[in-house]
Amino acid sequence: MSVRTYSLGIACFHFSPKEDIAPSKWGEAIKSGLESVASVRDVEITDLGHFVSRYDPILEWGEEEFRGADSYDFELHPQAGMIAFTVAIQERDQEKLNLFGRRVVSPDETFRVITMYGTSGPATVVQFDGGTDSRLLGAQGVFVVREFLQREFKRAEVEIDFLVVGPSPFHADVSVHEEEGLELAGSPFSVIRERTRGYDIIEVQCPTQATMDLYRDLFAELQFFYECVRERGRNATRAQSVSRMADALVELYRVPGAKGFLKRLWWSRSQARELLIGVIQAKLGEARSTASMQQEFQRLKESMSVTIFDHEVSEEVASDESEQLKAAEEVAKLLEGGAKKEFEIFVLSTSTLLGAAAGAVAAVLAK
Incomplete structure (x- = not known):
């Protein structure tokens, strides 16, 4: 029986070419930029569709002052598709970058970053094995990945921009327990949420066969949340x-x-x-x-x-x-x-x- 438990951090990461580019070349430019970072591997960019830009509509009053000045607006970006990659971050870098407690969050030094695009925009999850503390590390994983990518993009002089919409990390630590054949009454998956003064603890139980349903709903909700932000x-x-x-x-x-x-x-x-x-x-x-x-x-x-x-x-x-x-x-x-x-x-x-x-x-x- 297949069982998997892992930490899940939530964020909104967007990658954008620094130069104007045709939609047909967008995915290629993003992949090339990500692969220029030595610690990034297994880059997947799939199903990109219907590119839009916040620059297209006529600006309303007051927008001229901040257009393109921050991450409220994205330049050319798809309304469908996925960007996924694995980033390897050594333990000493995790300790250095993790301001939550100077601790290692992924003992195997591997983080899978997945950004899904929808009509509301992008949302991101960071998957990693947090070991025995998986339920408490989701937000820390996002923080470590965010700081690491920002540092490495500068070092490698990457030809794409790395944009972050806050809160990234989202104010919750999520862990997912996937189990083949798991039966849950009345729902394809269950969610247990513990309210805390800091980051809420959310534990999700999901049959392996319902994982796609879980991520479909999760991304739809998060994409809309970050569009509201x-x-x-x-x-x-x-x-x-x-x-x-x-x-x-x-x-x-x-x-x-x-x-x-x-x-x-x-x-x-x-x-x-x-x-x-x-x-x-x-x-x-x-x-x-x-x-x-x-x-x-x-x-x-x-x-x-x-x-x-x-x-x-x-x-x-x-x-x-x-x-x-x-x-x-x-x-x-x-x-x-x-x-x-x-x-x-x-x-x-x-x-x-x-x-x-x-x-x-x-x-x-x-x-």
């Missing part, structure tokens, strides 16, 4: 842009004296209106993305046998930037009202002064 990152960046506009408007009102008064007189109302427009557009963008994520999440739950990360996905879908946008909106409304009042006082004062001057001229002419 990236979407919330975009929303947060838009909100931060709006907040910077609000800060600039507040600073304008802190300029003292006649110089500050004149600046506010001519510029503050237009800036306040621009800020309000930014708030409205950011709210609309967030509302659209939230509605889309809620709809997709419901569809995903209905299609899966067992959801493992329902809590984490629910939190990510529900997260928003409403407080930050509300504060910026209040600043805009308050200072726009103040600017209007200052302008009215200026007009009234000017009219009074001009009226007095005209009266004085008339008196002189009457003499």
Whole structure:
């Protein structure tokens, strides 16, 4: 009877050519880049399909500032397919790179890294034999692999970029027990989750014949989770842009004296209106993305046998930037009202002064 127990770390790794490249050459470029790292072997890239890019759509308001600046957005990437490889990391490197406790996580020094692409984007699992502590090492394995690959990519001057979307490692230690002929009542596999103050401990039991079903559901859930993370990152960046506009408007009102008064007189109302427009557009963008994520999440739950990360996905879908946008909106409304009042006082004062001057001229002419 075949039995296998191993640690499973969760992450979101993406590999991208540094130069613009045709979709037909993408897989070849990734494989060549990975194989240029001496510790990487057994590279498999299969079933790539339907390449897309976040650069293709017309950018919404606020996105120009961060496009391509971080891992919220990927350049050309497939919406189907797999990148898998084995990386050998010696024990001394594991101890050096593992900031969780300077310990070896894989005694046989072997890690299998699998990134699956779907319509929501990529997600990654790192498989390795953690020995007697397999149930406690999944996240540490991801951390060691991530740090090792980042270091080796720099050393080898690899012609592809290694991008990571957080949380990577995901905040859970997963172990999988596969057993041929294992019978489970009411489900193709079972999940036991122990909540802890740190990383939750998740133990999965799965008949060997149901392994494909397990990974299909696991990757679908994780791909959607990391897409929600990236979407919330975009929303947060838009909100931060709006907040910077609000800060600039507040600073304008802190300029003292006649110089500050004149600046506010001519510029503050237009800036306040621009800020309000930014708030409205950011709210609309967030509302659209939230509605889309809620709809997709419901569809995903209905299609899966067992959801493992329902809590984490629910939190990510529900997260928003409403407080930050509300504060910026209040600043805009308050200072726009103040600017209007200052302008009215200026007009009234000017009219009074001009009226007095005209009266004085008339008196002189009457003499």
